[in-house]
Amino acid sequence: MDESSVTVREARAHLADHINRAERGTPTIITRNGDPVAALVPIADFNALEEAADELLAREAEAVLAEGGPTVTMAELLADLFSERGEGAA
Numbered sequence: 628m629d630e631s632s633v634t635v636r637e638a639r640a641h642l643a644d645h646i647n648r649a650e651r652g653t654p655t656i657i658t659r660n661g662d663p664v665a666a667l668v669p670i671a672d673f674n675a676l677e678e679a680a681d682e683l684l685a686r687e688a689e690a691v692l693a694e695g696g697p698t699v700t701m702a703e704l705l706a707d708l709f710s711e712r713g714e715g716a717a
Contacts (some may be wrong), residue, residue, distance in 0.1 A: 646697060
């Protein structure tokens, strides 16, 4: 797969062109001060990456459970999530 690298300024100036390239299967790496910071990729590639990440997380969770790792109830999970939000909101 051919890939190009452009600056943020170039990406902004020619966004439609880079989107068209992504539609044709060619990703574009976006750089800031020479460092890669983002990528414009075909949606199929993005979806495959999301699915792979979900699968990896599920396998890790299954491994923890198989080893007798800790579990929590849904109520405990939600309480923990909402208490973390409250701490940063103040």
